[in-house]
Amino acid sequence: MKWSLSSAKTFRKCQRQWYFRNVFASPTAKDPERRAAFLLGKLQSVASWRGSVVDEVISGTIVGSLKSRQLPERQEAIAFARKIFDMQLATAKKNPLREPDMPVASWGRSYAALFSVEYGDGPTAEEIETAWREVVAAIENLLRHRGLLNRLLGAKSLFAQRPLQYQAYGVTVVGVPDLIAFYENEAPAIIDWKAHAVGSSDAWLQLAIYAGALVKCTPHKDFPENPSLRESADIRLLEVQLLIDRIRNHELDDEDRAAAEDYIADSASTMLTAIDGRKLADMSPDDFSSSPFDGVCADCSFKRICWETNA
Numbered sequence: 001m002k003w004s005l006s007s008a009k010t011f012r013k014c015q016r017q018w019y020f021r022n023v024f025a026s027p028t029a030k031d032p033e034r035r036a037a038f039l040l041g042k043l044q045s046v047a048s049w050r051g052s053v054v055d056e057v058i059s060g061t062i063v064g065s066l067k068s069r070q071l072p073e074r075q076e077a078i079a080f081a082r083k084i085f086d087m088q089l090a091t092a093k094k095n096p097l098r099e100p101d102m103p104v105a106s107w108g109r110s111y112a113a114l115f116s117v118e119y120g121d122g123p124t125a126e127e128i129e130t131a132w133r134e135v136v137a138a139i140e141n142l143l144r145h146r147g148l149l150n151r152l153l154g155a156k157s158l159f160a161q162r163p164l165q166y167q168a169y170g171v172t173v174v175g176v177p178d179l180i181a182f183y184e185n186e187a188p189a190i191i192d193w194k195a196h197a198v199g200s201s202d203a204w205l206q207l208a209i210y211a212g213a214l215v216k217c218t219p220h221k222d223f224p225e226n227p228s229l230r231e232s233a234d235i236r237l238l239e240v241q242l243l244i245d246r247i248r249n250h251e252l253d254d255e256d257r258a259a260a261e262d263y264i265a266d267s268a269s270t271m272l273t274a275i276d277g278r279k280l281a282d283m284s285p286d287d288f289s290s291s292p293f294d295g296v297c298a299d300c301s302f303k304r305i306c307w308e309t310n311a
């Protein structure tokens with residue numbers, strides 16, 4: 001079973017939602033319900049879609065320029081963002097969930113699915129306008145951080161959105177840092193871009209998990225030999241808040257790292273207990289408790305199949 005911080009958060013919010021997203025959903029299953037669950041899991045709010053457009057622009061053009069040892073150009077990055085934004089908005093408005101037999105990968109970069117289209121009247125013109133303004137602001141704020149960009153230009157190699165995984169606590173722990181920078185003679189850096197209107201309080205946990213994963217994972221073939229990569233304590237952890245324009249350097253101590261390990265161990269244990277060694281065929285949504293929190297169901301992508309199941 002795969003474990004990630006986002007799956008742990010989903011499990012805490014609603015065990016049944018976790019079951020639909022992480023156990024039941026499958027893009028390739030013959031069972032149309034399982035494929036439907038996979039597609040429902042792709043639904044995003046406008047705010048999270050806007051964040052994923054920013055991630056795509058950073059990994060698609062900005063990191064590309066830095067890898068070519070050039071400072072990224074504002075005009076090029078904004079033009080790329082506009083193209084992605086318009087293509088994905090057009091797809092989202094058509095609602096790709098209406099074409100369930102079309103594999104998500106076949107949409108390429110143009111894929112986006114919005115919660116408000118599937119379950120409502122779609123995003124308002126004002127929401128779209130705000131999302132675009134925030135995409136531009138996030139990119140411009142990043143491009144203004146010349147100190148950070150110059151540090152990245154000096155990296156030996158950069159890896160955007162590269163999955164890291166290792167076995168622990170009976171699960172496969174997975175982390176996908178936004179950016180890993182390896183240097184010739186110093187410890188690597190892990191960078192997490194955040195495009196929230198307010199700062200988040202658990203970025204340290206996410207970065208601690210990534211640092212542990214970078215040390216413990218089987219390295220990708222193209223990762224450089226890095227003798228300094230023996231201790232997660234050496235890895236520099238940066239949270240870059242793109243909308244509120246703030247960079248935070250997280251310096252974690254042994255207690256923080258132990259707390260991150262405890263978090264993974266506790267969360268993995270509760271998930272394994274919920275599964276109880278059963279195969280998918282022996283489980284049903286009713287085996288997993290519904291959300292104890294008010295308001296969670298209203299925003300849940302899986303409410304259609306959840307409510308049908310419990311009708």
Ligand code: SF4
Nearest residue numbers: 014017290297300306
């Ligand atoms: S609709 Fe509510 S109970 Fe059902 S999966 Fe979603 S959050 Fe959980």
